[in-house]
Amino acid sequence: MAEPMLVSSPDVTKRWGDESNAMVSTLDIVPTVLDWFNVSYPKYKLLKKDVKLTGKSLLPVLAEEPNINWDTVFASHNLHEITMYYPMRVIRHKNYRLIENLNYKMPFPIDQDFYISPTFQDLLNRTRDHQQIGRASCRERV
Numbered sequence: 001m002a003e004p005m006l007v008s009s010p011d012v013t014k015r016w017g018d019e020s021n022a023m024v025s026t027l028d029i030v031p032t033v034l035d036w037f038n039v040s041y042p043k044y045k046l047l048k049k050d051v052k053l054t055g056k057s058l059l060p061v062l063a064e065e066p067n068i069n070w071d072t073v074f075a076s077h078n079l080h081e082i083t084m085y086y087p088m089r090v091i092r093h094k095n096y097r098l099i100e101n102l103n104y105k106m107p108f109p110i111d112q113d114f115y116i117s118p119t120f121q122d123l124l125n126r127t128r129d130h131q132q133i134g135r136a137s138c139r140e141r142v
Helices: 026-036 060-062 118-128
Strands: 074-078 087-094 099-103
Touching: 026 060
Parallel strands: none
Antiparallel strands: 074 087, 087 099
């Protein structure tokens, strides 16, 4: 959960080329697009409760670096393929990361498309043979 998100606007040039420390997630994409086009989120109910967006618009971050409320993100993982159920929930803060494996007694499945890839097979073989990968050996990385 440390992938960068690139966002730019031709309307807000003040911070072009700047990096932000704001933690964002895919939940922020819909509110950002709606805000960009000045469209309100439709009001409706689900199970007699108002449905609200959980993300935030990223447009304010384009204008200035936020001071508060941009230091935590949430994530979930259920499966990679239909046969690879392994549910996890994540809370990531700037300083901390909590990953809860909801069914931790299950063996962790390895997806076949990843496992048979030449890159993974090379890493696996180098690890088994105690060969160096990059600047550090496999043992030094653990």
